[in-house]
Amino acid sequence: NAGGQGPNQGCSLGFRDDTFGAAWNEEQGGVYATLWDDTGIRIWVFKRDCIPPDLKCNKPEPLTWGMPQAFFRFGDDCTADHFSELRIVINLTFCGDFAGPFWAWLLGGCLAKDLFCGSHVREEPRAFEEAYWAVKHVQIYQPASVPSSTPPT
Template identity: 40%
Template sequence: MNSMTPSFSNLWHYVLLILLIFGSSAAASTYNLDTKLAGSSFFDNFNFYTGPDPTNGFVNYVSAAEAATLGLAGPGPNGAMYIGVDHSTTLSTSAPGRKSVRISSKKSWTHGLFIADIAHMPGGICGTWPAFWSFGPNWPNSGEIDVIEGVNSNHDNLMSLHTSSDCTVAGSGQTGTLQSNNCDGNLNGNAGCGSTASTDSSYGASFNAISGGVYATEWTSQYIKIWFFPRSNIPQDITNGVPDPETWGTPQANFQGSCDIASHFANHNLIFDTTFCGDWAANVWSSDPVCKSKAPTCVSYVASNPSAFIDAYWIINSVKVYTLGPAASSTSKKPGSSTKATNI
């Protein structure tokens, strides 16, 4: 036998090595549940922010104790959690602002799959600026990811990133419409890079009319993608707790391009808040034909019309965070590709 010819034993070792390499790669692509924020312990996992609004809103963020006393945070329908705003007090325009809630998760993450099942949001109401988002330390150097955001009578959700310099996105491979491609949070009035959703049902009154749905955000070292699934069309793998983004089709937002995601995003806390007016909603008040007909300024409207905000609330069924880990046994996955209109 030629000494250069590999033996059967050596060939078998090569085969085993290849199987181990590819098998390990396949296992590493599976998302496993890391944290579930839901039910009676939901608020235990969040800090209540009570400082001045960084966006200069006409808002008074209250503590957990005051929120509970005023009924601004607590149990909602069907085991969900409620986060609302004061909708009974008429204010002076020089007052601290309308009472509201801003919560930030005690735990932070770098990379993951974030699945938020939301039944109702405060969007589409003049004067409001609701958001579900995340950000890291030393803004904007650790990045910001805005999953749900809008102001005043907007009916299209805006998904965006805010970073330090040298991060741009291409805006391809998504169903949403790219609004800006430079993610530098210090430019263009802190606009960042953003895309508007391709369907009205992903935000505001239209979202609430269908009992909401699921927002899923996948954050890797290569990209950040955001999907929205209406209540009637939630993928079965999400409902079953074995989410597989590769089967979900084109996302509404696909943030990748000339941007090193790994160096721009890290250690994010999850945030829910509702502010009023501020740097965005107040500044575009006069360009919103619905809102500007109600009052000369955003602050005057918010101060004088408390009942306008009775529907400015969140109903959150759950937020689940998945991280990459070993593949689960194939027997743990439920077959089928049908959808299920239930909470997750």
Template identity: 30%
Template sequence: MFTLPFSALALSLCASAASALNSKRHASLAQRIKSEQPALRSPVWHGLGRDTNFQITDNCTGSTFFDCFDYFTDADPTHGDVVFVNESDAWSLGLVSTTPTQSFLRVDNSTSLPSGQGRNSVRLGTKKTYDGALFVLDVEHMPFGCATWPAFWTVSQTQPWPLGGEIDIVEGVNLNPLNQMTLHTGPGCAPNTSASDYTGQQLGTTCPSSDGANAGCGFLDRSNTSYGAGLNAAGGGVFAMHWDGGGVSIWHWTHDEQPCDLADLSGSPDPSGWGTPAAAWVANGCSPYTYLTDHQAIIETTLCGDWANSNYAAAGCPGTCSDAVMDPSNFNDAYWQINYFSVFVES
């Protein structure tokens, strides 16, 4: 049984919902049929119903969280002012740590640096790769602040970028208040997604990406609890990404709003009952199994780099991004506090 951390209020809300459902069962057949129509189900979920079961394949939490990951130590592909440290250094420098129920990934916030030197940080990538799955990340706190660029995403490990695809699940820079979710692919992907398929703000429709033209096709979450300071003030939240033959969908909830089947994962999650996702890319026009292959899931925090540098002044951050990296006090909030990361496959 996999019973993972959840808020008492979330469990109470789930219990209330279960009680309401129990009462509803005593209604007339006609009333019950009408009341249980799947009005909240997203049109993205063609053919996926309650008879679809998900089996947990990776349960990364607490003291065993880091067993699921390898440490990336190459130069930052986004040209950040950062040094991604290896496993030994991450532990000895205090950039990673665990409790029985939580895991922490930090940017160094104790070392004053000379101009031009990158700051130590951590980038993790799953030891496994996936061709379709349900990914769930539950966090209490995420990195935030000027010069930061945190992300939770997946990317192909067998094809050069952008071939094989990239799915950005949680991403933002500097003081941005809203989460940005983006799909990057090779040539030919053009999802025929309609406005009823998602609740976020559509940012672009050109999914094929390349160096110098890599905006991808993205969505901005409309909730001010989806990223950064707003998410942290709300006590964190839960992100879920599902990728199958019908498309790719991403949801976000606060802990008090999360579905009951994510508040306690002893059963099988049922995405068909989660409502319309914040972001969705349907298979019509972009077959997921054609454009997305062999993905590794990544959790990281880089600093400055292509996006955070270009957004730095507009975000209202002082001085320059590179200067901000020199001062350790700018990174007191630059840490992930994670309850769990879990992966499910359909069975």
């Protein structure tokens, strides 16, 4: 957890609205790229018409991509050895925190739909017809060694 936050919380990110959802779909998607090295984890988002040429030819050079949308720097509070044996998970968590605590569902303004999120998902499948991932491919690169660097500012 980041300092001053409760359990199961991390740093929030402020991605632009056109990097997900309807706006992302209207632009035919794009590329999410992640660099995980000894300094931290960086994430870039490229709309389809802005994908770097090095990515298009499968020779990624992340240090040329400019400032990432997110950078989780490793340090005393979050050491690199905390991240190991990770898996890529792509899922639709319909209820998220709403799956259990009634108060979260109530405070989320969802009570008008159903008494509980789980029953709403179970009894209203048509509400989720447009909820899906369309993934063309997932590419993973693992260089023999990734040089440590300072991200652009």
